Amino acid sequence: MIDEDGGATITTEIVPGLLRGALDLERGDLGVRPHRLPAWARARADRQLVMAQSQPSGVRLVFRTAATRIEVDARRTTLAFAGVPPRPDGRYDLLVDGDLVDQQTSSGGTSLVTDLSTGVTENREGPLGTVRFADLPSRDKLVEVWLPHQEMTELVALRTDAPVETIPTGTRRVWLHHGSSISQGSIAASPTTTWPALAAARGGVDLVNLGFSGSAMLDSFVARTMRDQPADVVSVKIGINLTNADVMRLRAFTPAVHGFLDAVRDGHPTTPLLVITPVLCPIHEDTPGPGAADFGDGTMRFRATGDPAEVAAGRLTLRTIREELTRIVTERAADDPHLHLLDGLTLYGAGDAAEHPLPDRLHPDAATHRLMGERFAAHAFGPGGPFAAA
Template identity: 60%
Template sequence: MTEWITIPIDMRILRGALELERTAHGVLPHRLPAAARRQFPDESLARTEAQPSGVRLSFRTRATAVELDVLPTKRAYQGGPPQPDGLYDLVVDGRPAGQGSVPGGNLTTIDMATQAAVTRPGEPGTLRFSGLAAEVKDVRIWLPQVEVTELIALRTDAPVEPVPDEGRRVWLHHGSSISHGSTAAGPTATWPALAAARGGVELINLGFGGNALLDPFTARAIRDTPADLISLKIGINIANTDSMRLRTFAPAVHGFLDTVREGHPGTPLLVVSPILCPIQEDTPGPVVPDLQAPKLLFRAIGDPAEAARGRLTLNVIRETLARITAQRATDDPNLHYLDGRALYGEADYAELPLPDELHPAPAGHQRIGERFAELVFEDEHGPFGALRTESSP
């Protein structure tokens, strides 16, 4: 009979979250702090930031078995097919070692047209991994990237201790649903998680599906979070929500960067423009589901002619971001720019098309993660490369 030890779940063994909220059941990881959450304009962002993309339990132990009690909140779309259960990825000493899911839990049904949601309460469940080697090892349990997960109890059959930092750099990344990993195969298969593994860094993923909108509270959260490397993927949500015009977009980018720099004046900072998305390259938003299509497809419904009057397309956004970063880099040598089409461009679209015309398939996440690692981490002169960061002030 297994003799279980109950392990306190706190920030000593939780990576990738900015804050833990006490709940009636346990604790809920948040990727934005309470001060930011008080300023949310709607429930969409509240749901999104509580989905623990990049959040993982991390500890060192001789345990051969681990149990985790959780209360998941699954999502479904009104009129759409059921969504699969979220996946938990087990990684031992840096290598994949298992995968599981927890059935049941709460169910939130979302109206895609209005984003209104109704939640039906459910019961907690238990995730179990067993048969682990009885030797000292570093264990990480990555939480489902698109499934809100209340953590109730962690049990092991041997004591645990936090994994020491051992000099690993912390990379904080902010972006949209693609960075969030809404269509990735699992929590370690989002492109930021793949790039972080290759880059040998600790990831904080502030990718928020539909909500990379240059919000000031997000900039303040980044400003106040310790990080050695920061990247900001800007533009796609602003285009597909049609939320800004060129007149407001450019100052908003400057303001976001100014705020980040208040807390990170010399940190390597990379601005990344959108990957290729043909429906929005030269057509402004908003982007809406194509209700006549036999499967989920998105289309942009703006008038291309209005780009001349300040409505934003992806090409306009890229030109603006390149200009802003070049201008600022004269006084900020640790500010860099990467055209997102270097991560996923026309040739990639031909080989690995966007299934819904907006989000990459799992193979697309793999491609983007590999490219980011090659261009940003592994090129010694790249924005986060060894020679670049060692010479940074």
């Protein structure tokens, strides 16, 4: 194939060896869909989690090439609500030798638009999208194309004007992380600026991000997935979804945490394991869930609908979860020297709320993601930290 400039164009099949951060590739109608959970785990998940894990937060194409032009064809699927402004188009971030050199927005694809008054979802089909990166240096270089972190993506084609070479795994330590939409990157500016991606870059590690929007529920199949996934360091951020979904009481929470950590430890008995308590979320600090979406002014915000008087009966708030996680990890650490605790309030706490308020009362904005990423990297990967290199 000859492009407009008269140069040869090479189409490379998208295979597992080209991807980082995906645990499975599913063959779609046009290409391949990266998943962040294996097929057996997806079969046990509800619709919310299936959608969240198919949004490829932290997933990137990684290869070496001397190409000056790179094109990726993809079919995206976006979620929207009737009468509410849609989210901005997703971004593809291009890194060359570790530096962000270009960003392109996604387009086309399928939009799933839900009418909140009726519960009916309409499929609106659009064309295939193509992102193009041009005028790259012609030298041999390490290229990473990070996929949009909040759009389900089917990769259709990868085209370059020079051959690509896959990168062997094992050249860097692997950080396996599980959390909620805050870890997936809600309201982050782009896929490389979610707080885990920023922390991973500072820590010099390969990220496997199992942050699932609305779905950090201590699910046993997620723990078993983490058990089976090779990793050099592991972290689990627990709390916000258990509160805002009001899925359990304190009596069930405590054994569920133990069971989750036990399963992870079955596969990683001496791997550094960091448990992170919830970051500040004022609506749920002392008020239980469930949380509810509030579109009163045409903008999506959240509110807590539970009764604080029921906390004494076991309803979960973020304050309750922090206290119980601290107790659990402190007691377990007596027999597990590689188990560590991080207070989420050190990543984002009361002292940060005035300067960095949560735009929708639940999710941190782009500046706060950067703040959290820097703080986590300093704590976990810095000298003396639980993830510091030997």
